[in-house]
Amino acid sequence: MTKTLAIFGAGPVLGLSLARRFGREGFRIALVARTTENLDALVAELAADGIEASAFVADVYEPAQIGAAVTAIGRIDVVAFNPGGGNMGDGIVSVLDVDPENLRLIVDRFVVSAVALVRAVLPDMVERGDGAILFTGGQSGLYPAPFLGNAGMAQAALRNYFHNLNAVLAEKGVYAGAVNIGALIEGSVPHLALTSGPLDFEPEVIHPDVFADAFWTLHAKREVPEILVGSFGK
Secondary structure, three states, X not given: OOOEEEEEOOOOOHHHHHHHHHHHOOOEEEEEEOOHHHHHHHHHHHHHOOOOEEEEEOOOOOHHHHHHHHHHHOOOOEEEEOOOXXXXXXXXXXXXXXXXXXXXXXXXXXXXXXXXXXXXXXXXXXXXXXXXXXXXXXHHHOOOOHHHHHHHHHHHHHHHHHHHHXXXXXXXXXXXXXXXXXOEEOOOHHHHHHOOOOOOOOOOEEOHHHHHHHHHHHHHHOXXXXXXXXXXXX
16 A cells, blocks of 8 residues: 655755655655645646655644644655744744744744644554654754754754654654754755855755655664754754
């Protein structure tokens, strides 16, 4: 039986590379994102590669929409929570600018939404005795950086969550783990924004396929609950 990878937060950079990597292994792909235009373009690109993909419109920051998308997709063998912007994006503030409102915004996006997704997919995985839950994490959860104040707090909470999930679920046949982003992803919004002008340093930039390979390795081997790709923040 063909297995399904569902990508929540499917975009044209990391999301596309992740879809292609699992698609090469025979997975069909369920793509979840907010805009039909983005999804249609991704489905077309994957179809050109001979990969079966379907599109589902939902806001991955909204728990109710997450649940509806999981129901619409049906069986999910591997799910990837890939909302984007966890270290460099809208709403990220430095540690001295953290307040209850902007902290709640980021925690809702990157922790509460992750929990909602797990709650939606986990019962079927446990019942089957097989499945994998993959998270896109950020280096700020491992190496605190003052300019990523609220993001680091959210990423640390997410890291605690997936470590505990993996420990408890291993005996049930379900894996949980994360690829932590420790460099700029080539072609991503943060990469393009940071390099749009002159810089006084050379940022580390890594192709999204490298991160996609890391996700596949975590899923296939299930030996460790996380890996850091890149050295940003060390």
